[in-house]
Amino acid sequence: MAPFDLDACIQQLLRKQLLHEVLLREICEKTKEVLMRESNVVHISAPVTVVGDIHGQFYDLIEIFRIGGYAPNTNYLFLGDYVDRGLFSVETISLLTCLKLRYPDRIQLIRGNHESRAVTQTYGFYTECVRKYGSSHVWTYFTDMFDFLTLSVVIDDRIFCRMSVGLSPSIHSIDQIKVVDRFREIPHEGPMADLVWSDPDPEKEDFAISPRYGYFGRPVNLMVLTRNRGAGYTFGSGVVYKFLDENNMSHILRAHQLCMEGYSSLFDKHLSTVWSAPNYCYRCGNSASILEVGPGGSMYFNVFEAAPENERDGPSQQAAQSAGGKLPEYFL
């Protein structure tokens, strides 16, 4: 294939126009080569703007660039969960992939729990690819590329970032993350699953207190790490402080949980959650934020609301009807 014009691709995607699937295959292949060279723990420097879950809310991704600045003028760290649920996951991940390929040192993409074959087959990305391209090829290109995404980023040797906080009984140190074999589908269990799934629980402030609520009413035992959602664990402040101490970090930054205000801080502000999908699923009424980390260690949550395009008919209607408007096979 002839060399392609990446800048033209980015411009096309910013207008919310899909790229040809042959082009996407090439872009994903090239991006894999870039990602392959990254460690499981990528070290970067501030200033950088950190973005949480997007979930195919393309208009809101554009809103992020409007308020946070466009690449490469602003450095971005995306924490994952680019796809599923929203109507425009293909446009979202296409744009982010092109930006990564174009500016590999200014755009960092971490793998979220939705960057997985199994999860995207349930939560929409697979369906969207088939609806928009008529086959699952594009889904295959992207999910193959997801296997190469890094698992975590450290900013200025002190802020540890990833999708979920990813603490688990088998991960105590950043060095242990470095040796995980990440080039694979996210498994159901084990360290790699925990890295993308685990959540903190503000009620678990004390290491010694066991949580009262297990699934199905059974008291869970006194492990502060508790089995969570599809996989992973929940954990309390003791686990967080221990991890920060042992790894000489001052802060953990993650995404993965909806926040009414767009962000939340726990455990005396040693752990932050950044959430970047406003009015999640068109109904939650939540704000969103991006976190601007300055060179002096400053942290500013830039809060924003849903982009006005979300409320409009017009061009989006056409897209919705050609993309989402096809009758599901169950009704044929």
Next chain:
Amino acid sequence: MATSIKELREVSISHMPHLKSLPSPRIKTDDDVEYWKTTQSYLDYGIFLRRLNESVVGHFLPWKPESHSQSVNRLLALLGELDRWIDEIPPLQTPQRFGNMAFRTWGQRLEERCDEILKRLLTPDFLAVLPFIRPYLLVSFGSFTRMDYGTGHETSFALFLLALTLVRFFQPVPEEERDLVLTVFLRYLRLCWRLQDIYKLEPAGSHGVWGLDDYCFLPYIFGSGQLRDQKEISVSSVLRPPLPPTNFYNLAIMRIFDVKHGPFHEHSSQLYSIASGVPNWAKVNSGLFKMYEAEVLGKRVVVQHIPLGGLLEWGPVIPGSGSSASLSSTMDPTIPVATTAAPWASAGGARQTMMPPPQ
């Protein structure tokens, strides 16, 4: 159509002490999901749902029967009590990440008082079934850890009703089944909406625009069942709100209009496609059964939290209780069921197999 409905087997209450295990989460892998589809409990659930669906065809809301059975009255009282707890446990006014922590207090009360309210529901006659239905009730209102609610929790409540019907606390006859849907399930639905609103429960594992609805599925099945055999209300009528609250389908769609912002075809693309592309309610109803089986019951991430075992057996289909566990037949009301079992074989056969050896 009614002639093709399978009977729901009966499990005598006297067999409860002999059931081998208590319900617990059994589904861990995709293979487990495939195995579940071959089990007796899956077959029972398919038959039960289809019977509920058939019972409401042509019956609309508001539903005012002359009387409810004692069992229905007691379950309504139970749901009413759970609803009153919401008033007694107001949401915390302190900043919350999203879901309100007061929901955990509500959940804690449910756990603490579960046996007590179930004893009142069951009366001494059915007390033996308590440990086999308790886990389903506890999972019916959302996750108290994650403070979310979704179709897995809704399915758990339906399984709770199934278990109570297997032991004949509820009778599997059309009059009572209709009341289970149009009175009991409606009461449950309103309670769940209130829990979602007051405590701001997140959609659990929402499929977003690619799913039918963030929180529920069964109202669409029951609603399309109610509308199945009539022609006055068209499938596309739901695109022209406000909709009269005469059926579950309209109730669920109006709820979406209440809580979602943005163009309907965008945030609810599946419902929009159904409304604009499916010619009649019978097709909607049969399609929703297929979709429920594939998108809810067939997804490990949804069903992995559902307790199984005990009364809802985690084991192969009991001979005589149905032709097979192939649910496309029990799930799809438009496909007549060819049963090879003798009419008397379903309940009787099950009872014989489940009869414990003489003590």
